[in-house]
Amino acid sequence: MTDLKKFEVWFVTGSQDLYGEETLKQVAAHSEEIAAFLNNASQIPVRVVFKPTVKSTEEIFAICQEANVAPNVIGIITWMHTFSPAKMWITGLRALQKPIAHLHTQYNRDIPWATIDMDFMNLNQSAHGDRETGFMMSRMKINRKVVVGHWQDPEVLDQLNGWARAAAGWNDWQGARFVRFGDNMRYVAVTDGDKVEAELKFGFSVNTHGIGDLVAVINQISDAEVDQLTAEYEARYAVVDVLRKGGARYSSLRDAAKIELGLKAFLEAGNYKGFSDTFEDLHGMKQLPGIAAQRLMNQGYGFAGEGDWKTAALVRAMKVMGSGLKGGNAFMEDYTYHFDPSNPLVLGSHMLEICESIADGQAKCEIHPLGIGGKEDPVRLVFNVAAGPAINASMVDMGNRFRLIVNEVEAVAPENDLPKLPVARVLWKPYPDMKTGCAAWILAGGAHHTCYSQNLTSEHMEAFSDMAGVEYVKIGKNTDLYSLKNELRWSDVYYQINKA
Numbered sequence: 001m002t003d004l005k006k007f008e009v010w011f012v013t014g015s016q017d018l019y020g021e022e023t024l025k026q027v028a029a030h031s032e033e034i035a036a037f038l039n040n041a042s043q044i045p046v047r048v049v050f051k052p053t054v055k056s057t058e059e060i061f062a063i064c065q066e067a068n069v070a071p072n073v074i075g076i077i078t079w080m081h082t083f084s085p086a087k088m089w090i091t092g093l094r095a096l097q098k099p100i101a102h103l104h105t106q107y108n109r110d111i112p113w114a115t116i117d118m119d120f121m122n123l124n125q126s127a128h129g130d131r132e133t134g135f136m137m138s139r140m141k142i143n144r145k146v147v148v149g150h151w152q153d154p155e156v157l158d159q160l161n162g163w164a165r166a167a168a169g170w171n172d173w174q175g176a177r178f179v180r181f182g183d184n185m186r187y188v189a190v191t192d193g194d195k196v197e198a199e200l201k202f203g204f205s206v207n208t209h210g211i212g213d214l215v216a217v218i219n220q221i222s223d224a225e226v227d228q229l230t231a232e233y234e235a236r237y238a239v240v241d242v243l244r245k246g247g248a249r250y251s252s253l254r255d256a257a258k259i260e261l262g263l264k265a266f267l268e269a270g271n272y273k274g275f276s277d278t279f280e281d282l283h284g285m286k287q288l289p290g291i292a293a294q295r296l297m298n299q300g301y302g303f304a305g306e307g308d309w310k311t312a313a314l315v316r317a318m319k320v321m322g323s324g325l326k327g328g329n330a331f332m333e334d335y336t337y338h339f340d341p342s343n344p345l346v347l348g349s350h351m352l353e354i355c356e357s358i359a360d361g362q363a364k365c366e367i368h369p370l371g372i373g374g375k376e377d378p379v380r381l382v383f384n385v386a387a388g389p390a391i392n393a394s395m396v397d398m399g400n401r402f403r404l405i406v407n408e409v410e411a412v413a414p415e416n417d418l419p420k421l422p423v424a425r426v427l428w429k430p431y432p433d434m435k436t437g438c439a440a441w442i443l444a445g446g447a448h449h450t451c452y453s454q455n456l457t458s459e460h461m462e463a464f465s466d467m468a469g470v471e472y473v474k475i476g477k478n479t480d481l482y483s484l485k486n487e488l489r490w491s492d493v494y495y496q497i498n499k500a
């Protein structure tokens, strides 16, 4: 979806004038070589740009200011080849508004046993130079990713990859616009939240349009455009006969296509990156958008149902983070359980709107009644989802802060046909196990709405939460409820003391 190569991270090496010209020349040459290696590494999704060594308060401040205003720069990688006294970093770090990865590396991998002398020691000092920087960032309470290892180590590249992807998602939120058609589903708590605080904290805005504004755009879509899109549906999906051209319900497929075209036109005109709707406010629409939401998500738009703008925004950010990776990211809901003790499972789905990006094989295009909403039967894509590791992520508003909750899960292939289930679905086992995973989620206040990701890990989400400065709760293989309950209590105190 997003070409991450349009983004840059700057490779900034710190030092000081004390070392003299010869050493600084070597520092610059080594840094340039490392930056070029990272830039060319297939694991790194963004461009890595070498910057001249910074050696003073003024130079560090200048590079931070420059990074702040450069629109394509999504973060900086810092490294101290030598020692860089960290009081020089205070002014710059205080000004810096972009994410930091602190690469704790060393130019040489191995100690040259036979030749090592004091000149070598003075040049290759990151083992203590980076500790000085680390102290300052910790004292200033700056969230950052610390990556340790030789710069050619595949694990180092993986970690920088994850951090850069999180930074791309974070960058995408800055100035992003999301639109809600109608308000929150009546009386529902977890999908609601403080949109002002979200804009302050996350950088995206959420604004509402009455459904009539959307209907007016839908009504302007021409028959020719609808012809074209329904033909695309018939070519791309296994469309049931009644919905095909000449079928008894072909007009419903046309209505669905018209809704998709209208929604897309509205989103493009308003420069929106995602949307939410609600089945309780569909005045003038024939169907709840089903296939439209599924396909627009697949094109990169964030979406969540029932007015859930937090999940819509999260789906968008995670789609950006996963750009170019195999697998997809979709709006999801924990729907129903299989409590068989030998094989407990969660069935995830929604009334309609699971993103096509996670479909296993060709989706079926079907029409079925929807029990709620009082509208005509909506057209939807029906599919299974492949087995494999995945995560569910949920952003909730705890009143004085946002909390990002992530559960690592293992999706399993359905063992049985589900011939009467008229929606896309996925089956998974939560980690560490069904009972602990679900109890942890409920104790943490995680929503029933999530973003389900096949191509991101909890490590991406942890980096993302650090960039956003929000509480992060990971439920994974090592979660135990006693520790989790304490973590939640202690975090409560932490966020009372450390207000935004």
Ligand code: MN
Binding pocket: 305, 306, 333, 350, 449
């Ligand atoms: Mn829902």
